[in-house]
Amino acid sequence: MQWTQAGKNRLKLFLYYVGKARDEHANALAAEFIKRSSRYANCEMREIVFGRFDLFSKHSSAQKVFLDPAGKRFDSAAFIALVQRAENEGRDLVFLVGGHNGLPAEWKPRADLLLSLSPMTFPHELARAMLAEQIYRAFTTLRGHPYPR
Numbered sequence: 001m002q003w004t005q006a007g008k009n010r011l012k013l014f015l016y017y018v019g020k021a022r023d024e025h026a027n028a029l030a031a032e033f034i035k036r037s038s039r040y041a042n043c044e045m046r047e048i049v050f051g052r053f054d055l056f057s058k059h060s061s062a063q064k065v066f067l068d069p070a071g072k073r074f075d076s077a078a079f080i081a082l083v084q085r086a087e088n089e090g091r092d093l094v095f096l097v098g099g100h101n102g103l104p105a106e107w108k109p110r111a112d113l114l115l116s117l118s119p120m121t122f123p124h125e126l127a128r129a130m131l132a133e134q135i136y137r138a139f140t141t142l143r144g145h146p147y148p149r
Contacts, residue, residue: 010087010090011041011042011086011087011090011091011092011093012041012042012043012044012062012092012093013037013041013042013043013044013086013092013093013094013095013135014043014044014045014046014059014062014092014093014094014095015030015034015043015044015045015046015095015097015128015131015132015135016045016046016047016048016053016055016094016095016096016097017045017046017047017048017096017097017098017099017124017128018047018048018049018050018096018097018098018099018124019047019099019100019124019125020047021047021125021128022125023123023125023126026123026125026126026128026129027125027129029129029132029133030045030125030128030129030131030132031045031132033129033132033133033135033136034132034135034136036136037132037135037136037139039139040139040140040142040143041087041139043135045128045132048096050104050107055094055096055107056110059092059094061091061092062091062092062093062094063086063091063092063093063094063112063113064094064096064110064111064112064113065082065093065094065095065096065111065112065113065114065115066095066096066098066103066107066108066111066113066114066115067095067096067097067098067114067115067116067117067127067131068098068102068103068108068111068114068115068116069102069116069119069121070114070116071113071114071115071116072113072114072115072116073115073116073117073118073119074115076134076137076138076141076148079134079137079138080137080138080141080142082113082138083135083138083139083142084138084142087142095131095135096111097124097127097128097131098124099124100124117130117131117134
């Protein structure tokens with residue numbers, strides 16, 4: 001897979017989540033993968049509250065990928081391609097992990113992509129950690145780093 005230096009300087013990646021992050025182990029894992037990913041792009045992870053955060057005006061031109069059990073299932077190669085396209089286009093990526101009630105129904109149609117990590121149900125904190133790991137895996141694969149092997 002091809003990576004461009006220009007993409008590294010332009011991509012900003014945001015991982016937003018809903019709900020208090022209570023599981024210290026899952027939180028530490030997600031934070032560690034976002035920290036590692038920050039070597040390759042500007043990455044931010046933070047909690048948001050529906051109704052208090054206007055994701056759509058704050059990130060109007062970003063590609064919005066929301067986790068949803070009914071969403072498309074990607075393997076790691078397809079996920080890497082998603083990150084690569086964003087880098088090549090210089091387009092920011094916004095990921096959103098809903099809370100225990102999922103996503104607001106009015107937000108789902110506004111996503112560019114609804115993504116399912118698995119047909120299984122996971123706690124939202126674990127889903128966030130899994131997503132953060134896939135983000136790191138994508139960056140390291142694109143850079144030829146030995147992590148994914």
